[in-house]
Amino acid sequence: MFDKRLDKKKFKEEVESNLKLLYRHTIAEASQQELFQAVSYAVKEVIMDDWISTQKAVKEQGAKTVVYLSMEFLIGRALGNNLINMNSYRQVEDCLAEMGIDLNALENQEPDPALGNGGLGRLAACFLESLTTLGYPAYGCGIRYRYGMFKQKIENGYQREVPDDWLKDGYPFELRRPDFTQEVRFGGTIHFEKDANGDDCFIQENYQSVKAVPYEIPIVGYGNHMVNSLCIWDAEPIVNFNLDSFDSGNYHKAVEQENIAKNIVEVLYPNDNHIAGKELRLKQQYFFISASLQSALQKFKKTGASIFTLPDKVVFQMNDTHPTVAVAELMRLLLDQEHLSWEEAWGITTKCVAYTNHTIMSEALEKWPIDLFERLLPRVYQIVQEIDRRFVAEVRSRYPGNEEKVARMAILYDKQVRMAHLAIVASFSVNGVAALHTEILKNQELKDFYEMMPDKFNNKTNGVTQRRFLMHANPWLSDWITLELKTTEWATNLDLLAGLKALVDNPAAQSDFIEIKKQNKIRLAQYIKEHNGIEVDPESLFDIQVKRLHEYKRQLLNILHVIYLYNQIKENPEQEVQKRTFIFGAKASAGYIRAKEIIKLITSVAEVVNNDASIDGKIKVVFIEDYKVSNAEIIFSAADLSEQISTASKEASGTGNMKFMMNGGVTIGTMDGANVEIVEAVGAENAFIFGLSSEEVIQYENHGGYNPQDIYNSDPKLRQVIDQLVDGTFAGGDREMFRNIYDSLLTNKSGRADQYFILKDFDSYRQAQAAAVAAYKDKSAWARMAMMNTACSGKFSSDRTIEEYVRDIWHSQKIQVEGK
Numbered sequence: 046m047f048d049k050r051l052d053k054k055k056f057k058e059e060v061e062s063n064l065k066l067l068y069r070h071t072i073a074e075a076s077q078q079e080l081f082q083a084v085s086y087a088v089k090e091v092i093m094d095d096w097i098s099t100q101k102a103v104k105e106q107g108a109k110t111v112v113y114l115s116m117e118f119l120i121g122r123a124l125g126n127n128l129i130n131m132n133s134y135r136q137v138e139d140c141l142a143e144m145g146i147d148l149n150a151l152e153n154q155e156p157d158p159a160l161g162n163g164g165l166g167r168l169a170a171c172f173l174e175s176l177t178t179l180g181y182p183a184y185g186c187g188i189r190y191r192y193g194m195f196k197q198k199i200e201n202g203y204q205r206e207v208p209d210d211w212l213k214d215g216y217p218f219e220l221r222r223p224d225f226t227q228e229v230r231f232g233g234t235i236h237f238e239k240d241a242n243g244d245d246c247f248i249q250e251n252y253q254s255v256k257a258v259p260y261e262i263p264i265v266g267y268g269n270h271m272v273n274s275l276c277i278w279d280a281e282p283i284v285n286f287n288l289d290s291f292d293s294g295n296y297h298k299a300v301e302q303e304n305i306a307k308n309i310v311e312v313l314y315p316n317d318n319h320i321a322g323k324e325l326r327l328k329q330q331y332f333f334i335s336a337s338l339q340s341a342l343q344k345f346k347k348t349g350a351s352i353f354t355l356p357d358k359v360v361f362q363m364n365d366t367h368p369t370v371a372v373a374e375l376m377r378l379l380l381d382q383e384h385l386s387w388e389e390a391w392g393i394t395t396k397c398v399a400y401t402n403h404t405i406m407s408e409a410l411e412k413w414p415i416d417l418f419e420r421l422l423p424r425v426y427q428i429v430q431e432i433d434r435r436f437v438a439e440v441r442s443r444y445p446g447n448e449e450k451v452a453r454m455a456i457l458y459d460k461q462v463r464m465a466h467l468a469i470v471a472s473f474s475v476n477g478v479a480a481l482h483t484e485i486l487k488n489q490e491l492k493d494f495y496e497m498m499p500d501k502f503n504n505k506t507n508g509v510t511q512r513r514f515l516m517h518a519n520p521w522l523s524d525w526i527t528l529e530l531k532t533t534e535w536a537t538n539l540d541l542l543a544g545l546k547a548l549v550d551n552p553a554a555q556s557d558f559i560e561i562k563k564q565n566k567i568r569l570a571q572y573i574k575e576h577n578g579i580e581v582d583p584e585s586l587f588d589i590q591v592k593r594l595h596e597y598k599r600q601l602l603n604i605l606h607v608i609y610l611y612n613q614i615k616e617n618p619e620q621e622v623q624k625r626t627f628i629f630g631a632k633a634s635a636g637y638i639r640a641k642e643i644i645k646l647i648t649s650v651a652e653v654v655n656n657d658a659s660i661d662g663k664i665k666v667v668f669i670e671d672y673k674v675s676n677a678e679i680i681f682s683a684a685d686l687s688e689q690i691s692t693a694s695k696e697a698s699g700t701g702n703m704k705f706m707m708n709g710g711v712t713i714g715t716m717d718g719a720n721v722e723i724v725e726a727v728g729a730e731n732a733f734i735f736g737l738s739s740e741e742v743i744q745y746e747n748h749g750g751y752n753p754q755d756i757y758n759s760d761p762k763l764r765q766v767i768d769q770l771v772d773g774t775f776a777g778g779d780r781e782m783f784r785n786i787y788d789s790l791l792t793n794k795s796g797r798a799d800q801y802f803i804l805k806d807f808d809s810y811r812q813a814q815a816a817a818v819a820a821y822k823d824k825s826a827w828a829r830m831a832m833m834n835t836a837c838s839g840k841f842s843s844d845r846t847i848e849e850y851v852r853d854i855w856h857s858q859k860i861q862v863e864g865k
C-alpha cells in the first residue's frame with residue numbers, strides 16, 4: 046500500500062502503461078473515461094497485493110468467516126473510497142494533478158454500481174466495509190445484475206426509467222473467477238433411489254441448468270491492509286455453441302439456454318419494501334444462493350475439516366428473507382451430497398444461519414405460491430415440507446389444541462410458502478434493525494415466535510460507515526474534526542466525536558462549522574444549477590428529504606406543507622419569512638403508480654413556486670433527478686434540516702437519518718425507527734420531533750383507522766391545501782391530475798382513508814417546521830445544535846453495529862494482515 050511511501054514515479058508510469066495497454070493512447074490523447082480506467086487499474090494493482098495477503102491470512106489463521114447473503118449491495122463508487130481507505134487519497138490527487146489530471150473529475154466518470162434499491166442494499170455495503178476495517182474475514186454474496194437500478198429521468202415532471210448499463214465501459218474493480226464456476230438447476234422431477242452404498246439418493250431429471258460464474262470486487266479496509274471480497278454471480282449458458290455439431294435442434298437448444306441464463310441476471314427488481322412476486326425473482330434468489338452455498342461448502346471441504354465443524358468456520362447472515370431459500374439449500378447439500386441424516390443436517394444448518402428482519406409492512410413480507418415454488422425447486426420444496434411438518438408438530442405439542450396458533454405460525458399455509466417463518470424457524474438468531482423495530486417485532490408482528498423462542502430475538506441498530514459518509518463525502522468537515530480533535534482516530538472510533546461537545550459553545554468553532562456547512566451548500570447549489578438549471582441561495586435554509594419514494598415515508602406530507610407555506614407567503618406578502626430551499630430526491634418503483642403521482646406533484650409544485658415572481662424567491666423547491674449513492678454524498682453534507690417523517694412504526698430503522706446527523710443536519714422527524722435513538726443520543730432539544738407515536742398509530746390501525754374528514758373540516762388552511770390538489774392550481778388548470786392523491790387522503794375507496802396519517806400529523810408537523818425556522822434565526826444556537834448532532838453521532842457508525850453482530854451472533858475473530 047502507498048501510505049507515506051507513495052512512489053509517484055511508479056504510479057505515473059503505471060497509469061501511462063495502462064493507457065497504452067487498454068487504449069493505445071497517451072495521456073494527451075486519452076478521454077476522461079480512459080483516464081479513469083487507467084488510474085483505477087493502477088489502484089487495483091496496489092490493492093491486489095493486500096487482497097492476496099488477506100486470502101493467505103484467512104487460510105492460515107483459520108478464523109470464522111462471515112458470509113453476508115444479500116440480493117442487494119449498493120456499493121457506490123469505488124475509486125475515491127478505496128484511496129481514502131488506503132490512506133492515499135491526497136497523495137494520488139497531488140500526483141494526478143502533476144500529470145494535469147483532476148481526480149475529482151475522474152471520480153465522476155465512474156458508474157455507480159446500483160446493485161440495490163435503497164437502505165437495505167446500502168446497509169450491506171456499509172457492513173462489508175466495516176467488517177473489513179475491523180479486521181474480520183467476511184465476504185458478501187449477491188448477483189451481478191447486468192442492468193442495475195434504472196436511471197431516473199424527469200420528463201415533463203414525470204419519472205421515466207432508463208436502463209442503467211453500468212458495465213458498458215467495463216468495470217475496472219471486478220475480477221472474473223471462472224475457476225469457481227457452479228451449476229444451478231431449476232425444475233424437472235425428483236425420484237428416489239438407493240445408491241451402491243445403500244444411501245438415499247434424490248435424482249433430479251429433466252431440469253434446466255445454468256452456469257454461475259463469480260466476479261469478485263475488493264472491499265478495502267481502512268488503513269489495515271485488509272481486503273475482503275464482494276462476490277457477485279453472473280449466469281452463463283451451460284451448453285456452448287458447438288460449431289461442429291450444428292444441427293438446428295442443437296442450435297435452438299443453445300439459444301434457449303443462452304436466454305435462460307441471460308434472463309436470470311438481467312435486472313434488479315426496482316421494488317423497495319414491496320414484493321415483486323415474479324417467478325424470475327425466485328429464480329434469482331435460488332440462483333445466487335445455490336451457487337454461494339455450493340461454493341462455500343467446497344471451500345470448507347478443501348480444509349479437510351469434518352463437516353460437523355462447519356458452524357465453527359462459517360456463518361450465513363441472511364439480509365431480509367430474500368436469501369431464505371438458503372435454509373433448504375444448505376439442508377439439501379448436507380442431505381443429498383454429504384449424506385447426513387436429517388437430524389445431523391438440521392443440527393448444522395440451524396447453527397449456521399441467522400436472519401435480519403427489515404420490515405413489518407405486510408406488503409413486503411415475502412410469500413411464494415406453493416405451486417410455483419414446487420415447480421421451480423422440486424427438491425428444495427420437499428425439504429421445506431419436511432421442515433414445516435416437524436415444526437408444526439412442535440407447535441402442536443407445545444400448544445395442544447391451539448390450531449389458530451398453528452395456522453398463524455406454519456411455514457406452508459394457504460397455498461403459500463412464508464419465507465419469514467422459514468427463516469425464523471431455522472435461524473439461531475433473528476434480529477431487528479433498531480430498538481423500536483425489534484420491540485414491535487417481539488410484541489406484535491412476530492409475537493407467536495417470540496413467545497416460543499425468545500432467546501433467538503435480538504436488536505442490532507443499523508449504522509453507516511464514516512469513511513464514505515463523512516471522510517469522502519465531507520472533506521472540509523473531516524479536516525476540521527481532525528484539527529480540533531488533534532487525531533484521525535475518529536476514522537475508526539467514531540465515539541471520539543463526543544470530544545467536539547466541548548466546542549459547541551465556542552464562537553470561533555461555531556463560525557467554522559457554519560462556514561463548512563456553507564461551502565457544502567454552495568457545492569450542492571452548483572450541482573443543482575448544473576442539473577436542474579435552478580438557482581438556489583446557499584444562505585437559505587436547506588431542508589432535505591432524500592430516500593426512496595414510498596407512501597409510508599410521507600414525501601406527500603412534506604410537499605403539502607410546502608404548499609401551505611406558499612399560500613401563507615402569497616397571502617401575507619409583506620411578512621418577513623426565512624428563505625428556504627426544499628430539496629427532494631427519490632426514485633419510485635416502476636410499477637408504483639401512487640409514488641409516481643407524488644413525484645409529479647412535487648415537480649409540479651416546484652414549477653409553480655419557483656416561477657412565481659410574487660413570492661420573490663422566498664421558497665424554492667428542487668427535485669434532484671436520479672438519487673443514488675454518488676450524489677447522496679454531496680447532498681447529506683449540505684443539509685440544515687434532515688426530513689425523517691415516516692408514519693411512526695413503518696420505518697424499521699432508516700440510515701439516511703444517520704448520514705445527515707454525522708454531517709451536522711438537524712432532524713425533523715417522527716419517533717420512528719432509529720430516529721428514536723438519534724433523539725436519545727443528541728437530546729430532544731437538538732431535534733424537532735412531531736406526530737403520532739408508534740403505539741398510537743398501531744392503536745388506530747387495530748381499530749380500522751381514523752376519520753380524516755374531521756381534520757379536513759376543522760383546519761381551513763389545511764383544507765385549502767387539500768382542495769388545491771383538485772382545483773388545478775398546480776396542474777395548469779387540470780382538476781384530475783392529482784385526484785387520486787386527493788381521494789386517498791379523504792375517502793376509503795381503496796383501503797383506509799389516509800392510511801399514512803398525513804392529515805392527522807399535519808398540524809404537529811407544521812408546528813415542528815415553525816419551531817425549526819425560529820431556531821434557525823439564531824445562527825449561534827443553530828450552529829450549536831448542528832454541532833451537537835455531529836458530536837453525538839458516534840453510535841451510528843456501522844463499526845459499532847458490526848461489533849455487536851460479532852459479539853452476539855457471529856462470534857468471529859479478527860485476523861492480522863501483513864501489509865507489503
Ligand SMILES: *Cc1c(COP(=O)(O)O)cnc(C)c1O
Pocket residue numbers: 162163164165167591592593672673674677698699700701702704
Ligand atoms: C442511505 C441511503 C438510502 C437509505 O435512506 P433512508 O432515508 O434510510 O431510506 C437510500 N438510498 C441511498 C442512495 C442511500 O445512500
